[in-house]
Amino acid sequence: MSSQFPTIFNSTFLTSGLSKGFFEFVTKVGEARSKQEEDRYVTEELAYLKNKLNQPDISTNKMKDYITRLVYCDMLGHNVEFGHIHAVKLAQSAKGLWEKRVGYLACSLFLHETHELSIMLINTIQKDLRSSNYLEVCAALTALCQLLNTEMIPAVFGLVEEKLSHPKDTVRKKAIMVFHRLFHDMPEMTVHLDEKFRQILSEGDPGVLGAILCLFIDLVKEDPSKYKDLVPVLVNILEQVLDRYLPRNYDYHGAPAPWIQVKIIQILGILAQDDEKISSEVGQLIVHTLKKSENGVDCSYAIIFECIRALSKLHPQVLTTLIHKPSHLNPLGIITRFLKSHNHNLKYLGLIALSEVDPVWWVEGEWWGEEQMRVIVDCLEEKDDSLKRKTLDLLYKMVNPQNIVIIVEKMIEVLRTTSTTDEFLRKLLVERVIEISEKFASNSEWMIKSIITVFEIAGNLVDEETRNLAFLIIAKDTDDPEKNSEIRKYAVVEAIKVLDKDPSNVSSSLLIWAVKVLGEYMDHLDKQHGVVINKLCELLNKDYVNRSLQIAIITSLLKCVSKTKDCPDDIMEAVIKCRESSSGDVKQRSQEFVVLANDFLLLDEIMKPFSHIEEFAIDETLSFLDEFVEEAVKNGAKPYNPIPIVRNNEASESEKKPAAIRYEAYEKPILPYNQSKPVVSNILSFSESRYEDSGLASPPVDDSMLTSWIGSPPVTPGQLAWMSVSKDSTFGEYEEFDGNRQNRQSLMASVAKIVTSPSSLKWSRAGYKPIQQQSSRNDATSPTLSAISSEGTSNNVHPFLRTSSKTTPVTSITAKNVVPSEKDRLASALLSGVGTNSELNASISRHSVNVNRSGNLSKFHQRKSIGTSPYHTRTESTFSEIYHNIESLHINKNILQYLKPLQMTIKDYEKIWTDLSNERREEVMGELVISNIEIIKQRLEDGINEKTNEFGNGGFGDNLSGKGSWKIVEVIGKEAIAASQYNQMNSSTLSLSENIILMHFKVQPLHCVFTIRSDIEEIIDSITEEMKPYFVWNE
C-alpha cells in the first residue's frame, strides 16, 4: 500500500467525488507527524464544521460530507456531540441512498440505544422500513441492530417481522439480525417467532444462512433441549455444504462456506452434549467434516478447531467409539500435527484445540504421549506470550495429585516473571495456583510456603474468595490427625513470621490470611499464646490497617479468647477503641466482642469446633414462612407484590419512561417484556435441584468434605441467634463476615436451612450459595467412566484423574533412547497421571500388524486395539472398519489409504503427468512456475494443466504406459504430497503393479519444486518435519 498522498490535482482526487475540504482534511491528518499535530488539525476542523453545520439549508450531499468528517473526528477520539443532532437530521432528510446510509451510520456510531436523540429516529426508521427501495430498508434495519431500544420496539416490531419474508435475502438477513438483537435484550418478545425462525432455517437459503445460524447459536445456547429436533435439518445443510451444493462464490480459499460450517458444527456440538442419541447421529458427520478440512488452510483451521470442540462435547460412549482407532485414524490425532508445527499460529491452534479436549480423552485412542507432552513443556519457555498463556491454561487443566508440585512451581515462576502491568494474567495465575492447591494439595508445608509466596508476589490481586480458598488448604482435614495438627502448627509458625515482618510492607491479603490462621489454630502452638495475642492487639489500631483486616483481627481475637478463657484488659481496651470506628461492621464486631468476652458461657455456645459444621443452603424463598403469611393474609393482611427485577439498562430506561414521547398509534400491542421473572423463581429451581442432587434420603456424607468449608458462608452471632430459629439448623461456627451491610441484611432476612450435600465446595463470589460443581461428563454416566470414577474419592477431580491418583505414578511410557534432560523429566512428571493409566492400558490389547512388503514399507507398523476391552463396546461398524484396514494393509494397492487418513476431498484426481520415465526410477525432479499450493490442487483436480503436460512430455519421455490417478495426500502450508499408483507399469522399471509414486511439491516464491519418487522412505527423509507424522507410524 502506498502512503504517498496525492495532491488535489491528482487523478485520484478528481475521480473520487470527494469535496476539497474533506480531501484536505484527511490528507492533513494522514500526514500529521505527531498526535499533537493531528489533534490540532482535528480541532480546527471541528470549529469549521460547527460553524458550517449551523448554517441553514445545507444540501444533503454537503451534509453527508460534513458528517463523514465528523465520523473521522469521532474516530480520532474527539468530542463531536454538537454534531449528533445533525447526523439524525441527515438520516431523516437524506434523499440519496449513500446520504441516508451515512446518516444512519453516524447515528449508530454516535448514539447508543438509550441516547435521547435515538427517539427522534423512530419515525424515519418506520418510514424507511416501508420504503419500496430495499436498500433503504437495509439501511434502516442495519441501524436498528445498533440502536434498537424499548421505545422503538413497539413502533417497528411488526414492520421488521414482515421483512422476514421480504423477497431480497439481504433484507431478510438483516431482519433476522434485528431479532437476534431483540432476543438478547428481551427474549420474551421473540418467542412467538420461534416457528418462523425454524422455517427459515429449514429452507436453507444460503443468503440468510449466516444470519439465521447466528440467531440459532444463541437460541440453542439458551435452551438446548428445545431445539433437539433441529439436528436433521442442520445435518442436512452441513452435508449439502460439504458436497458443494452451495454456489461456488460461497467458497473461501478452497473450502465451501467455512464460516457456515463452523456455525453449524458449533450448534451440533451444543445439541449433542450429554445426549447419546444425537451424539451418535452427528459424530460421524463431524469426523467427516474434520477430514474434509484436514488438508485445507486458512479457514479450514477454524473448521478443524470447531470440529474438535464439538467432538469433545459428544457423549462419552460415542466419542469412545470414534477415537479408539490407531493414531492416524483418530480424529483427535490431528492435534499432534499442529502441536508439532513450527508455525506459531498452528501451534497455538494445537494448544487451544487440546485445551478443548478433556484430559481423559488424551490418553484414549493412543495418540497422546510423551512427545506431545514435551511440546507443551517447551511452549512454557516460549517467548511468544500467546503460546505461553495457553500452555498455562493447559497445565491448569491437567493438574493432578502427582504433578501438582511441578505445576504450581511453574506457575509461580511465570507469576514472578510476568510484568506487573499484565494484571489480568497475574490475577488469573494467583487464583489458579490457590485453587489447584486447595483441590489437590495433600497438606504439605511446601504448599503453605508456596501460598505465602504467591501472596507476597501478588497479594494485591488476591480477592476474598481466593483468600478463603487459601485458608481452606489448612483447614482441610486429612485422614491423619497427627499430620493435620503438624501442618497447622507449621501454618501458625509461618503466620507469626508474616506478622513479624514490617506489616506496612506486607499486603493486607496476606495479613488477613495470617490473622485468620492464628485465630483458628493458635492452640496448636504450645506456648506463646500471649505473644500472639499481643501482636494482634498491636496491629489492631495501627493506621495502615484497613477495615477488613481490623474485622479479621477482632474475630481472631475473639477466637483466641474463647480458647484461652481469659481476656486481658489490654485486649479489651484495644477492641473497645474500635467501637469508635466509622465502619458499622467494625463497630458491630467490637461490640459483639465486648459482650462475648465477658460471658464465656455464651461464647462457648457459639464457638463450636468447626469440624461439625455442615453445609447449608439458604432458603431464599422463605418457604417456611408460608404458613405465617397465609394466616396473615387470612386475617386481612395485604398480599405482598414482588417488585419485578429488571435488568440494569432496562431499569434506567424505565426510569426515563415518563419523559419519553409516546405514540398512540403503535400497531402492535406491547408484549409483556418487562415482566421479567422475579429472582425468586430461579432460586427455587436451584434449591430443588440441589435437593434432588443430594438425594433426599440421607445421602452418604463424606466427613472430610463437610468440614472443609470453613471460611465460606460467614455469619455473625447476631445472625446465628436468628438462624437457630430454624429447627434443623445445627450451625455453630462463629465466622467473620466481610460483606457489606446490605448483604448482611439480606442474609438476616433469610434463614439457613441445612442441606447436607456431598458435592460442591466452591462458593460463589457472593459467598452464600454453594455453586454446584459437577462436570458435565460426570453426569453422563457412561459405563466406562462411571466404572472408573466410582473409585474416585475427592470431588472436583476429573474421573480419570481420580483413578490416576490411585495408581502409582509411572514416570514415562517407554522412554525412548533419549538422555533424560530436565525438560524430559518435567514432561514425564507432568505426564504422570495424564499419560499413563495402567488400568486402561491393560484393558486394551494391542496388536502390531507388520506390513510385510518386499518393498520399502516394512518399517510401517500398524498399532491397533483389537478385541473387546471390558470398557469399550465397539459397534459393528468399527469392527468391520478395522478388519477392512488390516486387510488392506496386505493389499498394497490400497496403501494410499494408509499414507494417512485419506478421506479428504478426493474425487479421483485425474492424472496430470501422462507419462513417467521408466529410466528414472529413483527420482524425478522438476520445477514449475506455480506460486500457490491452491493452484496445484486446483490443477490436479481439473486434470488439465498445459504447463505440466508440456513439461511431462518433454521431461519424461513417453515410454511409460501407466496412467495413474494422482491424489493429493497431504497439504501443509506450502507443501503438498501427491501420490499415484501405477498398475500397468513397465515391468523392467517400477516393477510390480503395486507401486506407489509420490510427488512432493514445495512452493517457493516463484516456483514450485517437485520431486517424484518411487521410494517412499527417501521421500519421507526429504520432507519437512511437519509432514512426517503422516508417513511414519509409531512403533
Place this chain on the structure above:
Amino acid sequence: MLKFFLLVNKQGQTRFSRYYNTQIQPEERVLMEAEISRKCLKRGDSQCSIFEFRNYKLAFRRYASLFFVIGFDEEKNHFAILELVQAYVEILNTYFDNVCELDIMFNIEKVHVILEEMVLNSRIVETNKNNVLAPVLEMDKASK
C-alpha cells in the same frame, strides 16, 4: 463476540475503528489503539497472530504498513476471527481494486458500510464476497 475492529498503521495512527457494545470512553480508546499498534508491531513475524490484551483477545494481520486488528472475547474459535480479517481485506481489495491505506482513509464511510454488511450485532453474518458487495455496489450505481 467481536468487541472492536481496528485498522492502525505502523505509526500508531488509527485509520479505521468500529466498536461493538463497549463502554470505552473516547480518550481511553485513543490510548488503547496506540497501545495495540505498539503491541502488534512488537510481535515478530513468527509469533502467533492471536494474543491477549487486557481482557480482550486480539487477532491481527498485517498488510504492508497497516494492521487489521479484531478484538473479541468469549468466542472460542479464534481462527474463524483471524480469517475474517483476511476475508475483509479481500473484499476491500475487490471493491477498491487494490486497496491501500489512502482508499480506506478517503472512503471511511464505505469501509464502515462494508463491515456492516459482514458483521452485525458483533457476529459474523456474511462472508460471501458477492453478497457483501452487492448492496454497496448498487448504492454506488444509484448515486451516479
